[in-house]
Amino acid sequence: MDFILIQFLTGLANASALFLIASGLTVIFGVTRIVNFAHGSFYMLGAYLTWTITRALWDWGGREPALFIAGILLAALAVGAIGALIEMVLLRRIYRAPELFQLLASFGVVLMIQDLALAVWGPEDLPLPRPPWLRRFVEIAGSRFPRYDLILIFVGPAVLALLWFLFQRTRFGVLVRAATQDREMVAALGVDQRVLFTGVFFLGSTLAGLGGAIVLPMQSAFLQMDLAIIAEAFVVVVVGGLGSVPGAFLAALLIAQVQAFGIVLVPKATLVLVFLVMAIVLMIRPYGLLGRPQAHARAATGAVEPVIRPAPAILGWAGAAALLIAAAAPFFAGPYIVTVLVELAVFVLFAASLHFMMGPGGIVSFGHAAYFGLGAYGAALGLRYLAVPMEAGIVLAPLFAGAFGLVFGWFAVRLSGVYLAMLTLAFAQIVWAAAFQWVEFTGGDNGILGVWPSDWARGKGAYLWLALALCIGATLLLRRIIFAPFGYALRAARDSELRAEAIGLNAVRVRLGAFVIAALGAGLAGGVYAYAKGSVFPTYISIPKSIDALLMVLLGGVQTVSGPIVGALAFHTLFLTVLQAFTWWRFILGLAIVLLVLAFPQGIAGFVRQRWERARGPEAA
Amino acid sequence: MLSVRQLNAFYGRAHILRDVALEVARGEVLVLLGRNGAGKSTTMKAIMGLVRPAPGSSVSFGGVEIAGSPPYAIARLGLGYVPEDRRIFTDLTVMENLEVGRQPARDGLDPWTPERLFAIFPNLAAMKDRPGGRMSGGEQQMLTIARTLMGNPRLVLLDEPSEGLAPVIVQQMAEAIRAVKAAGLTVVLSEQNLHFAERVADRAAIIEKGIVRWTGTLDALRAEPAIKAQYLSV
Numbered sequence: 001m002d003f004i005l006i007q008f009l010t011g012l013a014n015a016s017a018l019f020l021i022a023s024g025l026t027v028i029f030g031v032t033r034i035v036n037f038a039h040g041s042f043y044m045l046g047a048y049l050t051w052t053i054t055r056a057l058w059d060w061g062g063r064e065p066a067l068f069i070a071g072i073l074l075a076a077l078a079v080g081a082i083g084a085l086i087e088m089v090l091l092r093r094i095y096r097a098p099e100l101f102q103l104l105a106s107f108g109v110v111l112m113i114q115d116l117a118l119a120v121w122g123p124e125d126l127p128l129p130r131p132p133w134l135r136r137f138v139e140i141a142g143s144r145f146p147r148y149d150l151i152l153i154f155v156g157p158a159v160l161a162l163l164w165f166l167f168q169r170t171r172f173g174v175l176v177r178a179a180t181q182d183r184e185m186v187a188a189l190g191v192d193q194r195v196l197f198t199g200v201f202f203l204g205s206t207l208a209g210l211g212g213a214i215v216l217p218m219q220s221a222f223l224q225m226d227l228a229i230i231a232e233a234f235v236v237v238v239v240g241g242l243g244s245v246p247g248a249f250l251a252a253l254l255i256a257q258v259q260a261f262g263i264v265l266v267p268k269a270t271l272v273l274v275f276l277v278m279a280i281v282l283m284i285r286p287y288g289l290l291g292r293p294q295a296h297a298r299a300a301t302g303a304v305e306p307v308i309r310p311a312p313a314i315l316g317w318a319g320a321a322a323l324l325i326a327a328a329a330p331f332f333a334g335p336y337i338v339t340v341l342v343e344l345a346v347f348v349l350f351a352a353s354l355h356f357m358m359g360p361g362g363i364v365s366f367g368h369a370a371y372f373g374l375g376a377y378g379a380a381l382g383l384r385y386l387a388v389p390m391e392a393g394i395v396l397a398p399l400f401a402g403a404f405g406l407v408f409g410w411f412a413v414r415l416s417g418v419y420l421a422m423l424t425l426a427f428a429q430i431v432w433a434a435a436f437q438w439v440e441f442t443g444g445d446n447g448i449l450g451v452w453p454s455d456w457a458r459g460k461g462a463y464l465w466l467a468l469a470l471c472i473g474a475t476l477l478l479r480r481i482i483f484a485p486f487g488y489a490l491r492a493a494r495d496s497e498l499r500a501e502a503i504g505l506n507a508v509r510v511r512l513g514a515f516v517i518a519a520l521g522a523g524l525a526g527g528v529y530a531y532a533k534g535s536v537f538p539t540y541i542s543i544p545k546s547i548d549a550l551l552m553v554l555l556g557g558v559q560t561v562s563g564p565i566v567g568a569l570a571f572h573t574l575f576l577t578v579l580q581a582f583t584w585w586r587f588i589l590g591l592a593i594v595l596l597v598l599a600f601p602q603g604i605a606g607f608v609r610q611r612w613e614r615a616r617g618p619e620a621a
Numbered sequence: 622m623l624s625v626r627q628l629n630a631f632y633g634r635a636h637i638l639r640d641v642a643l644e645v646a647r648g649e650v651l652v653l654l655g656r657n658g659a660g661k662s663t664t665m666k667a668i669m670g671l672v673r674p675a676p677g678s679s680v681s682f683g684g685v686e687i688a689g690s691p692p693y694a695i696a697r698l699g700l701g702y703v704p705e706d707r708r709i710f711t712d713l714t715v716m717e718n719l720e721v722g723r724q725p726a727r728d729g730l731d732p733w734t735p736e737r738l739f740a741i742f743p744n745l746a747a748m749k750d751r752p753g754g755r756m757s758g759g760e761q762q763m764l765t766i767a768r769t770l771m772g773n774p775r776l777v778l779l780d781e782p783s784e785g786l787a788p789v790i791v792q793q794m795a796e797a798i799r800a801v802k803a804a805g806l807t808v809v810l811s812e813q814n815l816h817f818a819e820r821v822a823d824r825a826a827i828i829e830k831g832i833v834r835w836t837g838t839l840d841a842l843r844a845e846p847a848i849k850a851q852y853l854s855v
Contacts, residue, residue: 171720178710178721185708188669189722190696190772 002141003264009140011260012253013149016156017215019252021229022236023163023245024207030180030243031200034091034102035418038109040230042079042205046212047221048117049075051126054216063131076210083205084198091201092194093598099418100364104554105597107547110226111590117223119584125220134217148217155214159207160249166203167245176200180243227543231429235278238422241291250289271433275426279411282423286415310483311562312612319565327468330461338460339532340573342467346529347572349471351552351564353521356478359558360487361514362494363413366421367428368549370408371519373541374401374431375526380448380536381441390454394470394527401523402516404431409515413508425546432541447537451530467528474524479561481517490514555596557607622647622807623668623682623700623776629675630667637663637672638831645776645809650802652822652839653811654853660831661811662705665778669702670695683775699727701774705781705811707765711754715745718753718764722771730773730805738767741800742793759790766797777801779810783817795820815853819843827852 025039054071061067086109094102137144167173179186179196187193212225236255240247258277262270287293311319326341350372357363378400379393388396408427415423435442442448457463481487492500493507500507530536539545548571556567579585600607628641638660645651653661666672668680670692680688687695696702710718719735726732739746742763748756753764762782769777782798783791798821802808812818818825818839825842827835829852835842842848 171723174713174717174720177717178713181710181712182708184671184692185704185710186721187692188671188696188702188704189768190693190724191721192693 002143005141006143006145007260007264008257009145009153010149011257012156013152014259015252015256016152016154016159017211018232018236018256019156019249020159020207020211020214021233022240022248022252023159024204024211025233026237026240026243026245026248027163027176027207028200028204029237029418031176031183032091032095032197033099034095034106035099035421036204037103037106037230038086038113039204039208039233040226040228041110041113042083042208043212043229043233044117044221044223044225045082045113046075046079046209047216047225048121048126048212049078049209050213050216051121051128051221053078054128058129063129065133068134072210072213075213076206079209079212080202080206083208084202087198087201090594090598092197095197097597100550100554100558101597104547104551105594108590108593108597110230111586111593113590114223114226115584115587115590121221123223125222127220128216130217146218152214156249156252159210160245163245172196172199231425231543232274234422235274235426237288238419238426239278239281239288241288242418244288244290247288247290268437268439269433271437272430275430275433278426279423279430282415282419283411286419288419311560315562319562323468323472327465330464335460338464342464342532343529344569344572345464345467345471346525346532347548347552347568348565349475349525349528350522350549351556351568351571352475352478353518353525354549355553355556355558355564356482356521357514357518358553359561359563360482360490360494361511361518363511363515364417364421364424365412365518365546366425366543366550367431367546368424368518368522369541369543369545370424370428370431371401371405371522372526372529372545372549373435373536373538374404374519375523376530376536376540377435377442377448377526378523379527379530380451383451384448390452390457390531393451393531394524397527397530398520398523401526402520405516405519405523406512409512409519413511413515425543428541428543428546432538435538435541442538445538447535449535451536452534453531457531463532467532470528471525474521475565478517478521482561486510486513551593555600623809624680625664625668626679626681628664628667628678628680628688630663630672630678631675632663632672636831638667641667641828641831641833643809643826643833643836645807647807648802648805649824650798650808650810650822652818652825653809653828654813654815654818654825655811655828656813656853659828661828662780663831664828665702665780665809665811668695668778669700671702696772696774697724699773699775701769701772701777703765703769703777703779703782705784707758707761709753709756709761709764709768712752714750714752715756715764716749718768719771722768724772727773727775730775732773733770735771738770741797742767759786759793762786762790762794763797766801770801774806776807776809779808781811781813783812783814791817813853815849 021039021043025036028034028036028039050071053074054068057067057071090105090109091102094105134148136147138147138150167177175186175191175196179193183193186196232255236248236251239254240249240251255274255277258274259270262273266273281289285291329341330338354365354368357365375397379397382388382393382396408424412420412423412427436444438444452458453463457466489500489505489510493505493510497507526540529540552567552571553564554567555571556563556565579589582588623643623645625641625643628638629636630638641660641664643651653664655661663672667674667678670687670690674680674688678688679686682695682698682700685698687698687700710721713721716735719738744760745763745767748760753761756764766779766782779798782794786794795817798808798810810822822839824836824838826833827848834852835848
């Protein structure tokens with residue numbers, strides 16, 4: 001019994017920090033409709049700044065608790081100011097851009113802050129020195145419980161009460177609640193939205209900073225804090241209901257308790273458990289515990305989608321020429337170029353499979369890397385446990401991914417908009433967690449090595465031809481499906497679910513079909529990639545990998561068939577191959593993403609098509 | 622007080638308003654008449670900045686050019702807007718809805734307070750703490766006008782205030798508009814209901830296909846049954 005009480009109290013203490021972060025995220029989303037990836041970075045900055053400020057204060061006035069509290073508050077306010085600045089400089093310009101571009105821009109900010117934090121604080125974990133009063137314990141039911149954790153338990157409810165007062169009893173709060181419902185009407189009543197939005201960003205970022213600040217004494221400040229927490233914060237926000245602060249509080253309690261008890265009961269699967277809870281909540285209450293259905297949720301990539309048309313003939317010839325040159329590469333280029341070409345073929349298929357879902361299907365996935373990784377792991381696990389040869393592994397890869405796509409997709413396609421994206425992210429995190437935590441089966445962080453092709457395909461030239469045949473063949477097949485009756489049905493279900501059903505289409509089943517096809521495609525890409533690299537790692541399934549795929553599709557343009565191909569080629573050659581030579585490539589990539597979103601809200605291919613059609617008329621295209 | 626010239630507006634490529642011109646004098650009630658889809662609502666939204674006026678449009682309010690300004694800036698100059706679909710904040714109580722509309726008092730006009738508004742809209746006084754989502758259509762219509770008046774506007778744009786309301790509420794609405802006029806405000810309202818317009822308005826402008834076809838007093842309109850038949854009868 002004592003053990004249960006102690007775990008329960010630990011859960012309550014962790015819930016406080018989780019609530020602070022999630023409440024900031026949910027408030028920002030409620031008003032600005034921006035899913036702010038950079039929120040995790042604000043949390044990380046909160047921890048780092050507390051480390052710096054508190055130590056400076058302690059050096060000046062001794063290690064006093066009051067100075068520690070002052071350090072926490074100063075750090076939180078500084079993070080709030082940084083958030084407000086980012087809102088004013090960047091996000092304010094893209095409130096009218098499609099949701100996904102906003103998300104990408106905020107991910108660009110994540111990358112930039114990662115490198116800035118590395119430059120300022122270095123790669124080492126930074127623990128806060130703990131004076132005796134921070135190390136004290138209290139006796140609870142015969143067990144020792146950290147006094148600091150006990151204090152933390154009350155921070156969450158205190159902040160909830162403060163937020164309640166702010167939103168119910170002040171003019172700012174009333175305006176924020178009104179704007180959450182109808183921004184335009186608030187503006188028509190004479191309220192300057194820019195001030196309101198900046199204020200909301202300041203508030204949300206301050207809360208994230210405070211969250212990072214209060215966890216510092218329990219853990220260190222480190223560089224991976226941002227993405228680790230953002231996935232959890234998304235879970236809490238989605239489970240609680242987007243935009244609902246009390247919902248975020250309930251969800252934080254729930255998730256923190258799941259973690260506290262999960263770490264004792266199933267230590268290998270705490271992450272899986274958390275995301276499983278989220279999936280269950282969303283199945284029962286699709287809009288979260290206290291959330292409400294959103295209007296126009298599915299139009300995530302823009303209200304009216306342009307019609308997808310076949311590419312102009314010249315583009316087809318250019319593609320064929322590029323393919324021929326690539327296939328001839330082994331005769332005139334070195335092994336490095338050949339390796340890069342294999343990767344390019346893989347990423348073209350990876351991007352095309354995501355595009356198939358997003359463009360014609362309108363199903364935005366934040367976790368497409370899951371199926372890429374499942375394909376790679378399918379081949380590798382098949383080799384490790386069944387000793388299947390490459391030929392069978394290449395078949396196994398898409399089937400493995402497709403089977404999971406069928407299960408995950410069954411839940412996902414019933415949701416829409418941000419909720420759908422979050423659920424796909426959650427599923428991807430489950431897969432990632434399994435690959436990462438289940439060391440006995442998957443090798444954990446060390447991955448699975450020795451996944452080499454069969455003898456006949458081992459020459460670099462032979463493997464390139466195999467990769468081109470499989471990946472480009474599958475990409476062309478995806479393109480063919482877009483212009484087949486199934487593709488029409490998919491687009492009909494995207495544009496109007498009701499009307500599609502009225503003419504006899506089962507919209508949910510059509511979308512599920514697209515989900516599985518996309519998973520098959522990504523799985524094949526993953527399988528080819530595994531044999532090209534000779535190894536698989538959990539990073540294949542990580543959030544940045546999913547973002548890579550989104551970047552390729554969005555840079556290329558969602559509503560062009562050639563978009564993902566152009567996007568994959570541009571992204572992979574420019575950013576991954578060239579940029580990684582630079583020390584600060586994350587910062588450069590982040591900045592490039594931000595600038596690209598500001599300059600080309602329709603993607604590169606969409607921009608070129610628009611110019612092309614403006615010059616020659618749509619008939620010529 | 623409000624002078625609209627060569628106002629053009631587009632939805633995508635569709636040309637909705639074509640050189641709309643209106644003159645509204647201080648203290649009068651002007652009604653925009655026209656069938657569904659004639660461009661009445663778009664005219665109001667374009668004046669308010671909610672639909673972007675095309676380049677070359679001119680909207681001057683109290684001598685200030687406002688075409689192209691953001692909606693909040695236009696509202697702060699003293700232009701109030703009451704949308705056709707009411708757009709009450711359903712999660713907020715009556716008092717909170719009024720708070721969102723509140724803006725500083727303006728010279729020469731008695732500032733509006735909730736108490737003063739409850740005198741015009743007595744129904745609202747009985748439900749100060751009720752969420753907007755749990756009010757009837759007529760009550761919401763009262764609230765949306767009261768909310769806009771909290772901004773102490775000099776001129777109110779009222780988009781189809783009588784639409785979808787029960788006859789007894791329509792009667793109250795007409796009285797409310799007359800009370801607003803008596804308080805020294807200028808009113809521009811849009812209507813399909815000529816009968817309602819005749820009870821409250823001084824002058825009328827008839828819009829059809831985004832073009833102003835006729836302007837004049839309501840007495841003059843009554844004398845021209847051909848105009849009525851051509852542009853207003855269904």
